[in-house]
Amino acid sequence: MKFAIGSLLFAFLLGTGLAGCNTIEGMGEDVEAVGETIDEEAEET
Numbered sequence: 001m002k003f004a005i006g007s008l009l010f011a012f013l014l015g016t017g018l019a020g021c022n023t024i025e026g027m028g029e030d031v032e033a034v035g036e037t038i039d040e041e042a043e044e045t
Contacts, residue, residue, distance in 0.1 A: 004041060005038060005041065008034065008037060008038065008041070009034070012030070012034045016030055
């Protein structure tokens, strides 16, 4: 479980760093999407 969350977080940070965000609002949407993914994974376990 910890590995999955760590992998998701790493993928998010890598994707954000490579693609970049044009606005702070876009960054907030990305963070929200990752949070929702983590919540869904936590509920499945």
